[in-house]
Each structure stands twice: as C-alpha cells, then as structure tokens.
Amino acid sequence: MNDSNGVQPGRERDERAAAAAKRILGDLFDTLIANVDGARDNRDPECLHDLRVATRRTRSALGQIKGVFSEEIAADFKYRFAWLQQVTGPTRDLDVYLHAFDDYAASLPPALRPHLEPLRRYLASRYDSERAALVAALASDGFRGLVEDWSTFLAEPVPDDPDEPNAGREIGAVADERLWRLTKRVRREARGIRASSPPEQLHELRKSCKKLRYLIEFFTPLYPQADARRLIKSLKRLLDHLGAYQDLSVQVHFLTDTARRMRDAGWASTETLLAMGALIGHLLSRQQETRESCESALEFYLEEDHQAFFRALFATGR
Numbered sequence: 001m002n003d004s005n006g007v008q009p010g011r012e013r014d015e016r017a018a019a020a021a022k023r024i025l026g027d028l029f030d031t032l033i034a035n036v037d038g039a040r041d042n043r044d045p046e047c048l049h050d051l052r053v054a055t056r057r058t059r060s061a062l063g064q065i066k067g068v069f070s071e072e073i074a075a076d077f078k079y080r081f082a083w084l085q086q087v088t089g090p091t092r093d094l095d096v097y098l099h100a101f102d103d104y105a106a107s108l109p110p111a112l113r114p115h116l117e118p119l120r121r122y123l124a125s126r127y128d129s130e131r132a133a134l135v136a137a138l139a140s141d142g143f144r145g146l147v148e149d150w151s152t153f154l155a156e157p158v159p160d161d162p163d164e165p166n167a168g169r170e171i172g173a174v175a176d177e178r179l180w181r182l183t184k185r186v187r188r189e190a191r192g193i194r195a196s197s198p199p200e201q202l203h204e205l206r207k208s209c210k211k212l213r214y215l216i217e218f219f220t221p222l223y224p225q226a227d228a229r230r231l232i233k234s235l236k237r238l239l240d241h242l243g244a245y246q247d248l249s250v251q252v253h254f255l256t257d258t259a260r261r262m263r264d265a266g267w268a269s270t271e272t273l274l275a276m277g278a279l280i281g282h283l284l285s286r287q288q289e290t291r292e293s294c295e296s297a298l299e300f301y302l303e304e305d306h307q308a309f310f311r312a313l314f315a316t317g318r
Contacts, residue, residue: 013172013222018158020171021068024218025061026154028054033147039088040138042131045095052092055085060214064178067166073153080146087137090130097123097254107282108275115275122258122267175219180314182212187307190238190298199249202294206242209235227313234306241290241297248287255280 032054038047059081062074101120105113137143158167166174189205213235220228259276262268268276300306 017174018167091134094127112275115271245290
C-alpha cells in the first residue's frame, strides 16, 4: 500500500497553477499505480482502499481547481476516473461488509446469531463475482487507455502563455480563492442543517466537507503547517460523525435490499430474514444515536473561533 496527499514540502506559493496542479495530480497518480497490483492480486484490502482514495482525490481536484485545465480535458478525465471509482466500488463495499460480519452477529441475541450465517455465505459469493469483475476492469482497454492518456497529459509541459484563465496564476492565489469558496459553502450548508433535515442533506454536507478536506491536504505545504493541521483536524471531527451516520444509512439500505434478493433467490429462510430484520433494527437505533452526535459536532464546527481561523488563513485581502 502506498498513500500520498498531494503537494510535497518545499513547493512555493508563486509556482504557476497549471504546473503545481499537474504535480499534485502526479503524486496522486503515483499512489494509484503503486496500489494496482495489490488491488488486483488481493494482497491487502487497503491496497484497493488507497487506490480508490487516490481516484476520488483526483476527481475532486479536477472538479475544484477550475480554470487551470481546459473544461473539455477536465470533464473527460473526471468521467473516466468516475468509471474507475464505479468498477472498484462493489468489491471494496463487500470487503467492508464481510469484515464487519462478526460485529453484526455479536449485536444480535445469541439465539438469532446462527441464522445470520446464510448472509455471510451470500456476501462471500457476491464478493467472488465482483472481484472477478474488478480484475477484468483493471486488465481492460479502458483502464490501460486511462493510464496512458493520463500519464501523457501529466507529462506535457505547460505552455508559456496558457489559454485557461487560472493556469498561469500563482498557485497560492488560486488555492486561497478555491479554499475560501469551499469554506463558505461548507459553512452555509452546515448552518442549514436542522433536526428535521433528511439524510440526503447531511450526505451533501459530508461531500462538501470531504472536498474541502482534500483540497486543504493538497495545498498543505502552501500554508503554515500547524494551521493547516488544525483545520484538517476540525474537518475530520465533523466528517467522522457525518461519515458514521451516512455509513449506517447505507448499511440499512444495503441489508434491506440484500434481504429481498436472498429471499427471491432462495438463500434465506424465515429465520434468516428475521435475524436480518433484527440487525437492521439495531443499525437504525445506532443511526438515530449518531444523528444526535452529528448535531453537537456541527455546533462545535460552527463556533466562531473555528470559522475565524478559516477566514484568517484563506480570505486574506478579501
């Protein structure tokens, strides 16, 4: 496994944005490629995880660093990296569910636990088929073409007089502008959350928080290290709570759908369906508890001293 967050120490704020962005994306691409063999050969589940994180951060960078590359190029590669994210997702999800299975069983009354075993076997059978699809995708012309085209793009020198409006600007100014815009977006969305807000609204806030965290991590060496770490820590605290809530929501939906599929395919007896229903009920209770903790995390994040710190770091001169 190999992981990298983006810009390496020593990069200057006055570097041209297109050159700096390519360097950031090149670091992420190195991480992605370093984990391909491990993901394909199933050496360690974290190889697939790191590959997917690098893919997600690449897509986020292409979407957030606007006006640095042409819209056509950014859109094309965003689409192709989205495909990579999609074809690697089911295997990673099943990795997580199978790893969590013993905890699922332990959450049930002892009498119900044996009846959950058909779920483990069903997940394992799906895992085998999804892993075969993953291996095929990583050997496909689509993936090879993505690797070749992306490598070529990253290696191309930046023109002295680029067409894109932000390509020739200093990376420090572009970073300040994009980070401040995202900071305001997260704050606005966070302030809009109410006790009655649907799960989808919290999910949208989580996605915005992740984009902001990724962008801060990309540009960390452009800012005082202690300040950047403080902001990342503040975001991570909120993301941990939002992520736990979203994960439980996804698990409830997945297990409900899986129960239907198992029933229709003859995989589940009445006892197994009852055990899965009890598990779903347990997860729903945990989700409600987690929702309450999200509210306190939001209050903490929105405290004025935290927001003033974001403003001081990214809104200089605004």
